[in-house]
Amino acid sequence: MYHDQGNYSPSYSSRPPSRPGSRGNGNNYGQYQDPMTETSQGLHPPNRLRVMTSMPNLSSRYDNSPVSSVSSRPRPLQPTSANPTSSTSGTTPKSLLNSALHFAGGLIPHPQESTKHHTILRHSPALIFYRGPKTSLAITIFSSPSHPLPPDRTLWLQQRGFSGDTGLKLKSLVGATSSWMDVTPSTQVKVSDLEPETSRAWERDISKASRKLSREMGPKAHVPRQTHVVRIPEAAEDGYFRLVLCVGGLASGSKRKTLCQSPVFRVASTSSDSSVLKGASLSTMPIEMGVKVASFMASNVVQRYAAPVVAVADRVRPGMIKEEVGKRAFKTVGKQVRNMNGPGSERDGTFYGFDTAGPGGDVMGMGTMGTMGMGGMVVGGEEGPEQPFPIKFQGRVGTGTGRGRMELGMPTTNLVDVPGDIKVNLRGVYFGWACVLPGRGVDPAIIAENCWYEAVIMATKSAYASVIAETDIKVYLAHEFGDGVRFTDAKMKVIVMGFIRPEVQPAQGTVASVQDRLEMASQDVMVTMASLGRENWGPDMTLDRLKTAKSSRSLGDKFNDARTKVQRTVEKVPVHGVGIRTFGGEERDRIHGTGGYWVAR
Ligand SMILES: Cc1cc2nc3c(=O)[nH]c(=O)nc-3n(C[C@H](O)[C@H](O)[C@H](O)COP(=O)(O)O)c2cc1C
Ligand SMILES: Nc1ncnc2c1ncn2[C@@H]1O[C@H](COP(=O)(O)OP(=O)(O)O)[C@@H](O)[C@H]1O
Numbered sequence: 001m002y003h004d005q006g007n008y009s010p011s012y013s014s015r016p017p018s019r020p021g022s023r024g025n026g027n028n029y030g031q032y033q034d035p036m037t038e039t040s041q042g043l044h045p046p047n048r049l050r051v052m053t054s055m056p057n058l059s060s061r062y063d064n065s066p067v068s069s070v071s072s073r074p075r076p077l078q079p080t081s082a083n084p085t086s087s088t089s090g091t092t093p094k095s096l097l098n099s100a101l102h103f104a105g106g107l108i109p110h111p112q113e114s115t116k117h118h119t120i121l122r123h124s125p126a127l128i129f130y131r132g133p134k135t136s137l138a139i140t141i142f143s144s145p146s147h148p149l150p151p152d153r154t155l156w157l158q159q160r161g162f163s164g165d166t167g168l169k170l171k172s173l174v175g176a177t178s179s180w181m182d183v184t185p186s187t188q189v190k191v192s193d194l195e196p197e198t199s200r201a202w203e204r205d206i207s208k209a210s211r212k213l214s215r216e217m218g219p220k221a222h223v224p225r226q227t228h229v230v231r232i233p234e235a236a237e238d239g240y241f242r243l244v245l246c247v248g249g250l251a252s253g254s255k256r257k258t259l260c261q262s263p264v265f266r267v268a269s270t271s272s273d274s275s276v277l278k279g280a281s282l283s284t285m286p287i288e289m290g291v292k293v294a295s296f297m298a299s300n301v302v303q304r305y306a307a308p309v310v311a312v313a314d315r316v317r318p319g320m321i322k323e324e325v326g327k328r329a330f331k332t333v334g335k336q337v338r339n340m341n342g343p344g345s346e347r348d349g350t351f352y353g354f355d356t357a358g359p360g361g362d363v364m365g366m367g368t369m370g371t372m373g374m375g376g377m378v379v380g381g382e383e384g385p386e387q388p389f390p391i392k393f394q395g396r397v398g399t400g401t402g403r404g405r406m407e408l409g410m411p412t413t414n415l416v417d418v419p420g421d422i423k424v425n426l427r428g429v430y431f432g433w434a435c436v437l438p439g440r441g442v443d444p445a446i447i448a449e450n451c452w453y454e455a456v457i458m459a460t461k462s463a464y465a466s467v468i469a470e471t472d473i474k475v476y477l478a479h480e481f482g483d484g485v486r487f488t489d490a491k492m493k494v495i496v497m498g499f500i501r502p503e504v505q506p507a508q509g510t511v512a513s514v515q516d517r518l519e520m521a522s523q524d525v526m527v528t529m530a531s532l533g534r535e536n537w538g539p540d541m542t543l544d545r546l547k548t549a550k551s552s553r554s555l556g557d558k559f560n561d562a563r564t565k566v567q568r569t570v571e572k573v574p575v576h577g578v579g580i581r582t583f584g585g586e587e588r589d590r591i592h593g594t595g596g597y598w599v600a601r
Pocket of ligand 2: 403414480485
C-alpha cells in the first residue's frame, strides 16, 4: 500500500465462502445485456399472415404493451450472457429488438438441412442481429454413423447475392479470390465450459432434431457430432448467408469438398442499408418484413442513445481505427515476448515449477517481462516501467466465488465492466497499483480515499466459452483488510506496471493443488512488492508520468487522443448490442481473428 504504514501480512487462514456467486458477464458494455439472449421469455411470433399485414399497427403492438408469452425456448446465441430473467415489454432497445426478433425469427421454417450423410441444425434464429465482433451463429452438425466428421472439416461462410463492396471486403480480408470465407471455429471447449442455460437449450434442439431425423431417415440415421459457435466477421456486413460444411481446402492444400450446407440466415444491423433485399428470395421475403420492423423500431429508440456519439464518430472516421490499433504497443511487445524462447520462458517454467501456458492463438500482447535482477525478485529496470506500461484502466468490483478466500486465504476481486481492449490485450499475470474509489460498497473506515495498493493483476482465460478471445480480470490487493471485508460494486482504478509471467493452466480437466497455487500466488506477491518498492515505480510518480506524457504531446497527438477518446466512447455505448454498425469492423476482425468455438457431441 502506498501512503500507509501498514505492513503486508497475508493471511492464509481458511474461511468458508460467504457468498458464492457468478462472475461478470464478460460483456464489454457494462450493464447492457445482449438483446438476443432475452428472447427466451419473449413474444410469441405472430402468425405469418399478420407479418405481412400488421405493419401499420406496429406502434400499438410494441409501444409499452406487454404481450403475453405463450412459449418459446431460449434462442441461444451468446453463451456468455444468457439471462433468462428479462422483461418482455417496454420500449428499451432490447425489448423492441426482442419483439422484432421473435416476430421475424419464427418465419423461416427450415431450422435444419440434410444431405445423405450430413445434417446441419441451426440453433440461432434465422434473423441474427449484428452485435459487433461477437456476432455469432450456433449450429450442430449431425452425420451418419458411417461418416464421422473428419478432423480437417471446415466451415465456410457463403453470402447469397454476394457482390459489390462486401465482396471486395471479404476478399481483401481473407486474401481469397472467391466469395467463401473460412469461419471454422478456432477453439474446442468442453460442454462444462458452456453457459448452462444455453447448453440445455441446444440439447433440447438436438433431441428434437434427432427425433425428426429418425422419423424422416430411419432410426439413428444421423447422430449429433459437433456444435459450433461461428463468429460472423464484421466484414460480412448485412445480408443473407449460409454456412457450408466442407472437408479439406485449408492449409492442407487439398481440394475443398462440400458435405452439407446450413439453412439460410439473415444478418441485420439497424443501419440504413440498401442491401436489405439483396439475396432475398420468395421464401425469405417474410423475414425482410421483420427486419424492416426491427430497424424501424430500433433505430427510433437507439437514436436517442447513440446518435450523438455516432455522429461525432462519423466526422472523425477516416483512419481512426488504424491509429487506435497502431497505438497498441501491446502488439509489438507481445510478439517480442512470444519470440522469447529460451531464457525467458525457461525462467518461468523453473521459477514456478510448472509448465507455463503461453498466450493462445490471436491474443495479443502479454506485455514485457523486463529484466530480473535481485535473485529473480524484481521485474523491470531501475528507471521505471517499460513500454507499453504503465497501462491505466478502471472497472467495477464484481461478485467473488469465495474460492480464493477459502482455499488460499487470498480474496481476489473479479473486475467487471473492464474496457474491451484490456480484456483482449492482456493475458497472464501482471503487477501494478490499484485504488478502490470511494462510494458504493466501500467503508471509508477500512479503505482510505486515494490509497494505492500494490496489486497482482491476473488476466486469465475467460471462465465461459466466448466467441472472441477475452480474459477475465482479477486483482489481488497486497493488503489485509480484515475478516470478510468486501467492496462489491465499488469502482477500482488499476495501473498495470509490468508483466510477471504467463498464466499457469494445469492440464485439461485438472486444477493446480492448493499448495501449488499458494506457492505461485506468494511468489507473485513478493515479485510485486519488490518491484514496486523501487524509487521510480511509485504510484504518484507513475500518475505524474502519465499526465506529462499527455501534456508534452503535440497538438496533433492531442487531437489523436481526443479522437481515440471518442472511439472509446463509441465502443462503450452499447451500439453493437442494439445492432448498429459503427466503422472499423474490418480492423476488429483482424484483432479477433476467426474466433468462435466448438464442442464435441
Ligand atoms: C496472485 C495470485 C496468482 C495466482 N495464479 C494462479 C495461476 O497462475 N494458476 C492457477 O491455477 N491459479 C492461480 N491462482 C489461484 C486462483 O486464481 C485462485 O483460486 C483464485 O483466486 C480463485 O478465484 P476464482 O474463484 O474467482 O477463480 C492465483 C492466485 C493469486 C492470488
Ligand atoms: N486483498 C484483497 N484483494 C482483493 N479483493 C479483496 C481483498 N480483500 C477483500 N477483498 C474483497 O473480497 C472480494 C473477494 O472475496 P470473495 O468474494 O470471498 O471471492 P474469492 O475468494 O473468489 O476471491 C473482492 O471482491 C473484494 O470485494
